[in-house]
Amino acid sequence: MKRRHTPGRTALLMIVALLLGALLAPAVARGQDGGLDERTREVAKRLNCPTCAGRNLADCPTDTCAQWKAEITAQLKAGKSEAEVTDYFISRFGAGVLQEPPRQGGYLLAWAFPVILFIALCVAAFAVARRALRKEPAPVVPAAGSDPYLDALERDVQEG
Amino acid sequence: MLTDVGQYAVLLAALLLLYAAGASVYGAQRDDDRFVQSGRIAAALAFPLMVIGMAGLLIALINNDFSLRYVVSVSSLGTPLFFRITALWGAQAGSLLFWCVLMSAFVFVAMQRRWDADRELLPYVTATMALTLAFFIVLTLVSANPFERLDFPPSDGRGLNPLLRHPGMIIHPPVLYAGFTGFIVPFAFCMASLITRRKDDLWLRASRRWTLVGWVFLTLGLILGGRWAHDVLGWGGYWGWDPVENKSFVPWLLGTAFLHSAMIQEKRGMFKNWNVALMMLTFGSIVWATAIVRSGLLTSVHAFAASSMGPIFLGFLVVMLAAMLYFWLTRLDVLKSENALDKLFSREGVFLLQNVVFVSAAVTVFALTSLPIATEAISGQRLTVGPPYFNAVVVPQLILLIALMGIAPLVAWARGNARAVARQSAGALIFAFAVLVAVFIALSLPALTPMTALAAALAGLCAYTAAVTLVEYVRGARARMQANHEPALVALGRLIARNQRRYGGYLVHLGVVVIAIGAIGKGFFGSDAIRNVPLNGTFTYGGYAFTYRGTQTVPCQFDDCSTLQAALKVTRASDAGPFARAGDFVGGLYPRVDRYPAQQFTSTIADVTGTFNEEVYVILSAWEDEGSSATFTVYINPMINWLWVGGVIMTLGFIVAFWRAEPSPVTRAVPVLQGAK
Numbered sequence: 061m062k063r064r065h066t067p068g069r070t071a072l073l074m075i076v077a078l079l080l081g082a083l084l085a086p087a088v089a090r091g092q093d094g095g096l097d098e099r100t101r102e103v104a105k106r107l108n109c110p111t112c113a114g115r116n117l118a119d120c121p122t123d124t125c126a127q128w129k130a131e132i133t134a135q136l137k138a139g140k141s142e143a144e145v146t147d148y149f150i151s152r153f154g155a156g157v158l159q160e161p162p163r164q165g166g167y168l169l170a171w172a173f174p175v176i177l178f179i180a181l182c183v184a185a186f187a188v189a190r191r192a193l194r195k196e197p198a199p200v201v202p203a204a205g206s207d208p209y210l211d212a213l214e215r216d217v218q219e220g
Numbered sequence: 221m222l223t224d225v226g227q228y229a230v231l232l233a234a235l236l237l238l239y240a241a242g243a244s245v246y247g248a249q250r251d252d253d254r255f256v257q258s259g260r261i262a263a264a265l266a267f268p269l270m271v272i273g274m275a276g277l278l279i280a281l282i283n284n285d286f287s288l289r290y291v292v293s294v295s296s297l298g299t300p301l302f303f304r305i306t307a308l309w310g311a312q313a314g315s316l317l318f319w320c321v322l323m324s325a326f327v328f329v330a331m332q333r334r335w336d337a338d339r340e341l342l343p344y345v346t347a348t349m350a351l352t353l354a355f356f357i358v359l360t361l362v363s364a365n366p367f368e369r370l371d372f373p374p375s376d377g378r379g380l381n382p383l384l385r386h387p388g389m390i391i392h393p394p395v396l397y398a399g400f401t402g403f404i405v406p407f408a409f410c411m412a413s414l415i416t417r418r419k420d421d422l423w424l425r426a427s428r429r430w431t432l433v434g435w436v437f438l439t440l441g442l443i444l445g446g447r448w449a450h451d452v453l454g455w456g457g458y459w460g461w462d463p464v465e466n467k468s469f470v471p472w473l474l475g476t477a478f479l480h481s482a483m484i485q486e487k488r489g490m491f492k493n494w495n496v497a498l499m500m501l502t503f504g505s506i507v508w509a510t511a512i513v514r515s516g517l518l519t520s521v522h523a524f525a526a527s528s529m530g531p532i533f534l535g536f537l538v539v540m541l542a543a544m545l546y547f548w549l550t551r552l553d554v555l556k557s558e559n560a561l562d563k564l565f566s567r568e569g570v571f572l573l574q575n576v577v578f579v580s581a582a583v584t585v586f587a588l589t590s591l592p593i594a595t596e597a598i599s600g601q602r603l604t605v606g607p608p609y610f611n612a613v614v615v616p617q618l619i620l621l622i623a624l625m626g627i628a629p630l631v632a633w634a635r636g637n638a639r640a641v642a643r644q645s646a647g648a649l650i651f652a653f654a655v656l657v658a659v660f661i662a663l664s665l666p667a668l669t670p671m672t673a674l675a676a677a678l679a680g681l682c683a684y685t686a687a688v689t690l691v692e693y694v695r696g697a698r699a700r701m702q703a704n705h706e707p708a709l710v711a712l713g714r715l716i717a718r719n720q721r722r723y724g725g726y727l728v729h730l731g732v733v734v735i736a737i738g739a740i741g742k743g744f745f746g747s748d749a750i751r752n753v754p755l756n757g758t759f760t761y762g763g764y765a766f767t768y769r770g771t772q773t774v775p776c777q778f779d780d781c782s783t784l785q786a787a788l789k790v791t792r793a794s795d796a797g798p799f800a801r802a803g804d805f806v807g808g809l810y811p812r813v814d815r816y817p818a819q820q821f822t823s824t825i826a827d828v829t830g831t832f833n834e835e836v837y838v839i840l841s842a843w844e845d846e847g848s849s850a851t852f853t854v855y856i857n858p859m860i861n862w863l864w865v866g867g868v869i870m871t872l873g874f875i876v877a878f879w880r881a882e883p884s885p886v887t888r889a890v891p892v893l894q895g896a897k
Contacts, residue, residue: 076651076654097750097751097752097851098749098750100750101748101749101750108604108606112453115453115455115457115460115462116606116607119453119454119455119456119457120455121454121455121822121823121824121839121841122822123822154601155603156592156601156602156603156604158606159606159607159608159609160605160606160608160609160612161603161605161606161609166603167603170588170591170603170605170609171609171613173584173587173588174580174584174588174613174614177580177583177584178576178577178580178617181576181579181580182573182576185572185573185575185576188572189561189564189569189572190564192490192557192560192561193560193561193562193563193564194560194561194562195560
């Protein structure tokens with residue numbers, strides 16, 4: 061199938077794309093500093109909440125989590141840095157309290173696992189596909205509409 | 221009284237199913253059709269009996285019969301009728317019963333098939349279905365009996381879990397369960413085909429539409445679950461990689477992989493053993509999913525051991541896996557490929573790679589969701605990984621799938637031609653590049669970071685895949701227009717009608733792309749902040765100005781709660797960007813907090829405003845001194861609505877693929893119909 065991309069068509073594509081781009085472009089002007097609340101939230105976002113499976117502490121509205129958040133605020137107020145507060149929670153509840161597992165120790169296994177798995181599956185699939193590959197060249201199928209005489213000749217030659 | 225009838229009906233259903241399994245296999249071995257037929261009828265009868273059982277529980281719920289432990293746990297005198305009915309799946313025991321009812325419905329309909337061409341499979345399809353369903357019914361009765369009576373009935377119940385009093389939660393569980401249980405049909409056909417040592421793809425053809433039904437319910441269940449989480453959990457998101465979500469996602473990934481690889485077998489007679497394995501994995505993951513959610517394994521290994529459900533489930537899983545493995549290994553010789561692969565670069569090859577990605581993603585999600593369970597069992601400490609981990613590890617694989625979706629339609633079966641693919645995708649590539657540039661231009665106004673550059677690249681990828689998919693329709697329709705001189709719309713309609721599976725499938729692909737665009741928008745450009753504001757004060761965030769107008773107590777929707785509602789006026793801020801004017805009114809927001817004193821539960825219900833393309837989602841986080849000041853969490857969710865639209869498009873795609881799809885092999889066995897044209 062032959063299709064040429066004339067300048068007109070390309071220009072049309074560009075215009076559609078630009079319109080879509082404008083649609084796609086969301087407001088990105090964010091990030092005024094909200095003070096202590098905002099800093100608490102930043103720390104809380106990195107922690108798991110004991111009462112909300114999956115959601116981070118900042119997004120969890122339960123009472124237990126409110127206490128944790130109050131603890132973070134109190135420690136930040138006392139002059140601790142964000143990292144120190146996080147470390148405090150790790151020392152108290154273990155590394156499992158972090159949303160993202162640390163990239164060290166046994167947790168490296170959790171990070172390596174998907175990569176190893178993916179590569180292993182690719183290798184296995186490739187090996188299977190290689191084995192399934194046709195060893196001899198595919199039989200030549202005459203294209204539809206070719207000369208019946210030539211087809212008959214071809215058959216004769218192959219049977220001969 | 222009626223409740224007791226219900227309980228006995230359920231018990232009778234289980235007994236009938238055991239009989240059905242025995243009679244079917246016996247009849248098949250003895251070649252005696254009478255036993256096979258009686259097994260078929262017995263298996264079908266389970267459905268009306270289960271409905272009677274469900275009706276018994278429903279009557280107890282509607283009448284608030286507090287002598288039932290289950291009714292006490294999900295209903296109360298103040299619970300409205302509608303929620304007393306949906307309380308049927310409001311907790312463990314009832315939802316398991318409901319699950320069994322749905323599964324028995326699928327069994328019932330499957331038993332009503334004509335069973336002409338595939339009669340040989342019937343006894344083993346019946347036996348597989350009957351044993352599986354019987355297991356779940358026995359499990360319900362033994363370890364989570366919803367009909368259990370209390371010796372001393374209380375005068376009032378505890379009421380339905382407040383989180384479940386939402387339309388999304390009312391429809392989400394039945395839909396998801398239908399997705400899970402629907403897969404019992406293709407699974408049973410698969411096992412029957414293995415047991416009878418069939419070489420052909422009869423089981424695939426016979427169960428294809430059932431697979432689609434299970435798949436679409438699973439898809440809708442996931443999307444509705446996301447919608448519910450978005451509306452009720454007060455966190456602005458839709459997908460949190462939490463264990464309950466993950467366990468539904470794993471069967472979806474495997475089932476989707478199966479839908480694709482089944483095509484290779486149908487077209488080329490290849491990958492037979494792989495398809496069988498994939499179907500068994502899909503159904504196995506469904507049982508696993510149900511097991512870990514229902515048995516309390518998610519909260520703790522100890523909860524698992526404490527309930528009788530855990531060991532029963534474990535036993536069933538082991539038996540099922542052993543049976544699957546046995547039949548698979550002993551039938552590998554009949555599952556040989558009929559064809560050799562001509563070229564690695566072919567539709568088959570791309571599908572194989574796609575299967576690798578699906579399975580890899582599924583196994584990753586499965587393993588890491590099970591990690592806390594495994595580590596707690598071994599060391600006593602639960603190690604968990606959160607959403608950032610899954611985003612980093614699984615999302616790249618999903619992105620790869622979107623890329624494959626844009627390549628696969630262009631790669632021919634058997635022998636792909638890289639040059640032809642490049643030629644055909646030239647237009648789509650130009651379009652994708654243009655989108656990328658456009659997003660760059662739009663972004664460069666405020667900030668260009670590696671993350672936003674990545675977002676632009678992903679938007680380009682989505683544009684490419686969408687364009688390739690759309691061009692498939694255009695090319696086909698144009699060919700028809702030229703060949704048959706049809707008007708454009710007629711050509712398009714007939715094109716789709718001639719190959720509904722193909723074009724329905726492409727529509728599903730488009731839906732996936734739309735969802736991906738929504739996920740990119742929310743994931744890369746979504747932001748949130750927390751702000752404290754005095755009465756009548758204003759704060760600005762994300763291009764919006766929020767003016768706090770006070771709080772007030774309003775009547776709660778239900779009579780076991782009290783509601784405090786805040787009012788906010790939202791207008792455009794001065795930094796709203798080039799398309800808006802400062803001061804333009806956006807909307808009024810009334811986020812609220814519902815307190816349920818009896819349940820010691822507080823639910824924060826967000827309110828949303830904004831445009832289709834950008835949602836402003838606000839929750840009331842705290843307030844002081846009767847509302848003299850209040851704290852709000854604001855989430856700006858760009859393009860999140862694309863997710864729901866994508867879900868609708870996927871459903872439409874399913875309808876196109878399913879509706880009056882090509883005749884099943886049963887009807888195709890009548891040759892007259894084929895010769896007619």
